[in-house]
Amino acid sequence: MKKQQLTSDTQLECQKHRHGHSPTMIETSNNLVTLSYPYSVELDLHLLQQQDELITNIYHQYHPRLPRVMILLDGVSDLSTDSWNYIQSYPHQKLYQSVAYVLSKGNMSVLERHYLEQLFINRTQKPTESTNLNYPIGIFTTVKQAIRWLGSYPKSNHIN
Known part of the structure; x- marks a missing residue:
């Protein structure tokens, strides 16, 4: 598997996105991208928009294929209702092939899973403008499980 070394310009772009949230x-x-969320983050519109900006500016600028994204969690403090609508939007949906969330270890994983x-239940109950745009979401307890699922080019959701 060929890994992309982040250039100094790319590293600088990444650092612009590192301010706390x-x-x-x-x-x-x-086409596998690994992201890390900050400690005890709120899953809200701002976070998802910043994630999309990061994927657009750093990944899509250099790669023609949609990314499979693995997101490493380190605690989730809240989930805002604005994120429910945004995750269904065409501007968000068109950027991803599939997304796997890896729960943190310990007590925080219970809240993360919740x-x-x-988010997963709300998304499946509210179809997007185009039913072809719902990228699969997976929830996993280990990186190994998430990579295996993403490597299978999943067509359906998975909760482990």
Whole structure:
């Protein structure tokens, strides 16, 4: 698997997104992108828009294929209702092939799973403008499970 080394320009772009509430791009390998969310983050519109900006500016600028994204969690403090609508929007949906969330270890994983399942349930109950745009979402307890699922080019959701 070929891994992309982040250039100094790309690293600088990544650092612009590191101010507390922003996701951080850790690496890209083929069309697999690994992101890390800050500690005890709120899943809200601002976070998702910053994630989309990061994917657009750093990944889509250099790669023609949609990314498979693995998001490493380190605690989720809340889930805002504005994120429910945004995750269904065409501007968000068109950027991804699939997304796998990896729960943190310990007590925070229970709350993370709760919020992600709420987001997942809301998303399946509210179809997008185009039914072809719902990228699959997976929720996993280990990185290995998430990579295996993403590597299978999933067509359906998975909650582990």
